[in-house]
Amino acid sequence: MxxxxxxxxxxxxxxxxxxxxxxxxxxxxxxxxxxxxxxxxxxxxxxxxxxxxxxxxxxxxxxxxxxxxxxxxxxxxxxxxxxxxxxxxxxxxxxxxxxxxxxxxxxxxxxxxxxxxxxxxxxxxxxxxxxxxxxxxxxxxxxxxxxxxxxxxxxxxxxxxxxxxxxxxxxxxxxxxxxxxxxxxxxDDHALVIADRPGDMSEVLGQEHAKWALQVAAAGGHNLIMTGPPGAGKTMLASRIPGIMSPLDEQAQLEVASIRSLCGTLPHYGITDVPPFEAPHHTASTASLVGGGSGIAAPGAITRAHRGILFLDEAPEFSSRALQTLREPLESGYVSLTRSKGSTYYPADFQLIMAANPCPCGYYYGTGERCTCKEKERMRYFSRLSGPILDRVDIQITVPPVSRIAQQHESAGEPSQTIRARVVQARHAAAERFKPFGWSCNAQASGKWLHANTSLRAVELVNRALANHQLTLRGADRAMRLAWTLADLAGRTSPTEQDVHQGIGLRTRMS
Missing domain, CATH: 3.30.230.10 (Ribosomal Protein S5; domain 2)
Structure with a gap:
């Protein structure tokens, strides 16, 4: 034998x-x-x-x-x-x-x-x-x-x-x-190639408030949505977020590289500390987002965005079903895919960044005189971004149109490297604070911890917003997480009332 x-x-x-x-x-x-x-x-x-x-x-x-x-x-x-x-x-x-x-x-x-x-x-x-x-x-x-x-x-x-x-x-x-x-x-043509670094924030004209909001999102791991008319710079801003995020540690680099190896894209990236950035088209199917295929399901966009950014441009144009599939991964950090031949789990710990026009034509902004949409069309347009989805988005901001082009003698905005240094410092402070709990950023902090460690005067501001229906109970916790991130960026050990005010404002700007 x-x-x-x-x-x-x-x-x-x-x-x-x-x-x-x-x-x-x-x-x-x-x-x-x-x-x-x-x-x-x-x-x-x-x-x-x-x-x-x-x-x-x-x-x-x-x-x-x-x-x-x-x-x-x-x-x-x-x-x-x-x-x-x-x-x-x-x-x-x-x-x-x-x-x-x-x-x-x-x-x-x-x-x-x-x-x-x-x-x-x-x-x-x-x-x-x-x-x-x-x-x-x-x-x-x-x-x-x-x-x-x-x-x-x-x-x-x-x-x-x-x-x-x-x-x-x-x-x-x-x-x-x-x-x-x-x-x-x-x-040399076949050697591993490190993908190009993201663009620099200094290349974006104006939009200082939006840049500040993106800095807060990067520092605390918060989800964000930007609304504004076409050409305001929403996509340009979003594409530069990886450049201001904290670099991936060794374990995260291997996780991201393993996913890219499975997808066959690792030769384009190599093992890098730059967080991944996935931007599926608004016609993407549900399977392409969460994963699919015959036999054992293959990874989707949310898994490829693990430890990085999932950017949904023209978010209301995505199908309602596709958007709803994001709810569970946003809470759990993984996706479970069951097929006839077996089940598999993929990591999906990503930050969700969305961009949207205010209406189908894009010009329902300010006085809205340029808008050609009917009221029903505007309501139907944003109805796909349901309450449960928006409730999971910590920061909701408006990006206005840029009113003027900068002159040569005017200084450019802050470079990504400077912003990134503040983000790294804030992330380090949060990681040290949450080391006993195994959390890495404020977005992961539990409601119980937030209630126990935030000052009574600051919590009272959140209670007022709850009583006035400005916030849901989930939104209240997210507002406090934002307040802690603002405190970390300012170098404070706990949030002030002003931090809580700003946190609530970032949560309710679209309401």
Whole structure:
């Protein structure tokens, strides 16, 4: 009985698990089967693996070949197990030594000509392998840059199945493709590229109040909506928020990079401390926001915005259903997606920034004399931003049109770097205050803590706003969180009555 064995790693969402791949070559009519709950793409690996091995000079066994992937009760998906399947068959047939693949993880998709193609999701796979103590891993050559981001791992990159055979002491006859994504060398064009930094706040003319509100949002982790006529600079302001946010710590950087690795976009970004910025179009479907697809659901925009900003431009143009799906993730910080083949959880701890025109034509501002919309149209337009959604948005501001262009002799506004320094200082103060509770910013503070630690005179101002129906109970807590953020930005240890006044004002500007 000839059995060859190696290891691979599967993914369910971002959760990785070790897969033992065993090949059994037994007497019988020629047949190749893969068992262990493979999906369609994995079942098709039979033809890819057989052709790839033959393209390496290996004589495929003219008997029965069975490959089992355990644990058998967990669904396996994707083509990243191709190379491990090929390695187990080669091991079972004696083409490579049985001990060569001991405690070695093998990953990669194979092409019919034997070339090894890159895979998605390598970063979370390697993090799991390191936690498990598996330090030796064979990956596609095109994934080598990504694999080397994780320290303490013995990583080998290969371009062809023949290279795997030679690496394990066997003999192979093969030819690397002259061109194509499978076999070409990794040049500077293929290296990881750090995405461009966001624009600078000093490039935005005027809008000092809006910049101040964005600073408060960044310092406290608060959600925000801006309303104003077209051309006022709402989108320009929103796109610059990552530049004033506190840089991501090491853990957050790995979380964001793991999501990008799973989505296949990590080569564009690399591991960076700049928070992500996702801006889906207003025609985006619900599935594209929360995640979807056949089998195990893929990440959506809210997961790609994890630890960063989800920006909804023209927010009232989004479908009501799409907007309502944001309610639970805004509270819980994750999204649970259940499909017929299983459930998965994705992180979704993001800040929501929305921009909206005051009406469909955009000119219901000031006297509203330029507006051509009917009253019903204006009401219908904003009705999609329901009360429960707006109640979860801490800061609600109006962005007026810019009245004049700055002259050359006039100084530009504050640069993002200066604003960011204040935000970092405020974030640090909040993190130190909330260290015993595990919170990182004021937006995460519980209502119980706020009531117990805010002065009685400041709480009384909030109670008056509640009595006057300016705030809901959820809005009252959010107003106090804003007050604490304002205090942190000013370097105070607790909010004053003025901070509470400003916090309530930021909450109720649209009402």
């Amino acid at each position: 000839a059995i060859g064995s190696t290891l691979s790693v599967g993914l369910i969402g971002l959760k990785a698990f070790i897969v033992q791949v065993q090949a059994f070559i037994s007497p019988g009519l020629p047949y190749f089967s893969i068992i262990g709950l493979p999906d369609t793409s994995l079942s098709e690996a039979r033809e890819r693996v057989k052709s790839a091995c033959q393209a390496s000079g290996f004589s495929w066994p003219q008997t029965r070949v069975t490959v089992n992937m355990s644990p058998a009760a967990v669904p396996k998906r994707g083509s990243s197990h191709d190379l491990a399947i090929a390695a187990s068959v080669l091991c079972a047939s004696g083409a490579i030594g049985a001990s060569c693949l001991e405690d070695t993880i093998v990953l990669g998709e194979v092409n019919l000509d034997g070339s090894v193609l890159p895979i998605h999701g390598l970063l979370p796979i390697m993090l799991h392998a390191r936690e498990r103590g598996s330090n030796k891993i064979i990956v596609p050559y095109r994934n080598l840059d990504e694999a080397q981001m994780i320290e303490g791992m013995d990583v080998i990159g290969i371009r062809h199945v023949g290279e795997l055979i030679e690496l394990m002491g066997g003999n192979a006859v093969y030819r690397l493709p002259d061109s194509g994504i499978g076999g070409e060398d990794v040049s």
